[in-house]
Amino acid sequence: MTVFHFFNCAILTFGPHAVYYSATPLSEYDTLGTSIKAAVVYLATALVKLICLATFLKVSESDSFDPYQEFLKALIGFIDVAGLYFALTQLTHRNISQNHKFQAVGLGWAFADSVLHRLAPLWVGARGLEFTWDYILQGLEANANLVLSISLAALGSLMWLRKNKPKTLIPIIYLSAGIVATMPSITRSFLAHYNYCYDDM
Numbered sequence: 001m002t003v004f005h006f007f008n009c010a011i012l013t014f015g016p017h018a019v020y021y022s023a024t025p026l027s028e029y030d031t032l033g034t035s036i037k038a039a040v041v042y043l044a045t046a047l048v049k050l051i052c053l054a055t056f057l058k059v060s061e062s063d064s065f066d067p068y069q070e071f072l073k074a075l076i077g078f079i080d081v082a083g084l085y086f087a088l089t090q091l092t093h094r095n096i097s098q099n100h101k102f103q104a105v106g107l108g109w110a111f112a113d114s115v116l117h118r119l120a121p122l123w124v125g126a127r128g129l130e131f132t133w134d135y136i137l138q139g140l141e142a143n144a145n146l147v148l149s150i151s152l153a154a155l156g157s158l159m160w161l162r163k164n165k166p167k168t169l170i171p172i173i174y175l176s177a178g179i180v181a182t183m184p185s186i187t188r189s190f191l192a193h194y195n196y197c198y199d200d201m
Contacts, residue, residue: 031094
């Protein structure tokens, strides 16, 4: 039963990436190399983020919300935007359209994130004797992250690759990219505020 639970959670976590690749024209245009390159860029970006987090953030002894620390985390989150910029503009891609390029980069980005953050906890925890909802929620979080990564890659494609942008849409594109890039910090601050209000009750 534990192996069955592990496979269910693994399919929920990694299956949508494979479905997205095979159900869209990405598989027809052989964009797997682009996705792999984007995954490697993500791993390098995650290493830089880890070094920045370890260098600039202090370890808090309490679970209280610190706006300065969250602001620093949000700024460090923009390293993802720099990595996506590099993956979209500097990597050599086979002759694929801009539409397929951002999808392949976003898919590789999301898959690398799922492998890096969810594979080891899934392997260790989902094979345990007790059933918990944590690993199913991790799989759902991986699905939401797939949408978030492709959205951020689409916004990056609009910002950096498209030449004839309507001038009225430029502020909206940059504002949306900023919101999507800082989404982890935004959700963390909402959760901290919710937990603080919940503990007071």
